Amino acid sequence: MSSLRAKIQDVFNEPACEQNRGKDAKARKKGCSKPLTPGAAAGGCAFDGAKIVLQPITDVAHLIHAPLACEGNSWDNRGAASSGPTLWRTSFTTDLTELDVVMGQGERKLFKAIREIKEAHGPPAIFVYPTCVTALIGDDIEAVCKRAAEKFGLPVVPVNAPGFVGSKNLGNKLAGEALLKHVIGTVEPDDAGPYDINILGEFNLSGEYWLVKPLLDRLGIRVRACIPGDARYFDIACAHRARAAMMVCSTALINLARKMEQRWDIPFFEGSFYGITDTSEALRQISQLLVKKGADPEILGRTEALIAEEEAIAWKKLAAYRPRLEGKRVLLNTGGVKSWSVVHALMEIGIEIVGTSVKKSTVEDKERIKQILKDDNHMFEQMAPRELYAMLSEHKADIMLSGGRTQFIALKAKTPWLDINQERQHPYAGYDGMVELVRQIDLAIHNPIWCQVREPAPWDCQPPVREELPRTKSEAANLHAVQEFASTMADDFGEC
The missing domain is CATH 3.40.50.12380 (Nitrogenase MoFe cofactor biosynthesis protein NifE, C-terminal)
Incomplete structure (x- = not known):
């Protein structure tokens, strides 16, 4: 654990990060993100961040040394795609139970799991991820991985990023440290070139x-x-x-x-x-x-x-889309590199940016946004769902680009929405990707469904029913008899 703490501190002192260099020594120790709330680490812990960075390595087996629930859904990890191997999407976990913890069987079970993966799949390497439970009980992951690598003749890489050590961003960096220590530089290519x-x-x-x-x-x-x-x-x-x-x-x-x-x-x-x-x-x-x-x-x-x-x-x-989209207003509720790169991309075709989230953006990202938008009035650190809904329902934006978590706010406000985060179904990078992004925005804004859902419901616009008077004496007599019968029934049985 002492070596892990030293590694974390080294990441916090990252000298290549301009934001980090601007902090004093005390602030630097706190890291890049707010501390995790106990019980709310799922989806944003260091383990999650490490697995996000390493899992798209497609021919590697990713083994989670933890109780079953820590593994989650490997198949649908961030929408990353592979041109070949699919082993990375197969879930491997030691499925640690309470009995394993009490009896101290964690390391033995991990070694056995590594052997089974080697025999069944023969991957070029196995990445092993401890989580909160196995880190807290003191399983020596590095020793087991070293012994397994010697025994089975393949790299077994420990990724020391248990969830409790920090945020997802920290887990990203710890994954990079694992690659530096155990992977990069271990093979010499025979075809290195100047390009x-x-x-x-x-x-x-x-x-x-x-x-x-x-x-x-x-x-x-x-x-x-x-x-x-x-x-x-x-x-x-x-x-x-x-x-x-x-x-x-x-x-x-x-x-x-x-x-x-x-x-x-x-x-x-x-x-x-x-x-x-x-x-x-x-x-x-x-x-x-x-x-x-x-x-x-x-x-x-x-x-x-x-x-x-x-x-x-x-x-x-x-050029075909510019007349249809020029002047349209976009609300961008995302973060990171997309907070400025997508802004610049959309403004190139005449789309107006009414707001962009900078929740996950660095100081450099925010400076780029200021340079692109010429001011910081359109930047917001975090917007509550109620505020997002108010902005969209008041028609201050023609479309919202965000992740899946906020799509229903846009749909409730009857506003077009497009997925721009990792779950998206279309690629938006490069020249062809930019054309595809604009095409998807055009399809979303001009979808005829929005004209229909914004109209009043049929039952809200029906003309009032006009009660017709009886036209003959017999009709009047029948109506009077029905009314008397209804009045008698109400007296005998009460109102419904």
């Missing part, structure tokens, strides 16, 4: 990485490792031989990028593949870093030619 790069913090949500990789292929740039989206264990083990790196989400793996630069001289920059301008700028910076590391300068010219060609195609496709 190899790493992409860090890209999760391949809905296949977004597959929209970017063809652009790099056309430039002759090889992605040595995309961590973690659609990654393979061997690729990550060889990642130390890349010449440059791009950080897609700095809050997740900034420590990994910095330490790879220190150990193996791999320069990195932070960029985004959301939007036409940002995609072009990312391609330029990749080429420039490669040239600084010894690549042929002619790649700069080829990059500009590719950018000009792809931008022309994208703007031509977007």
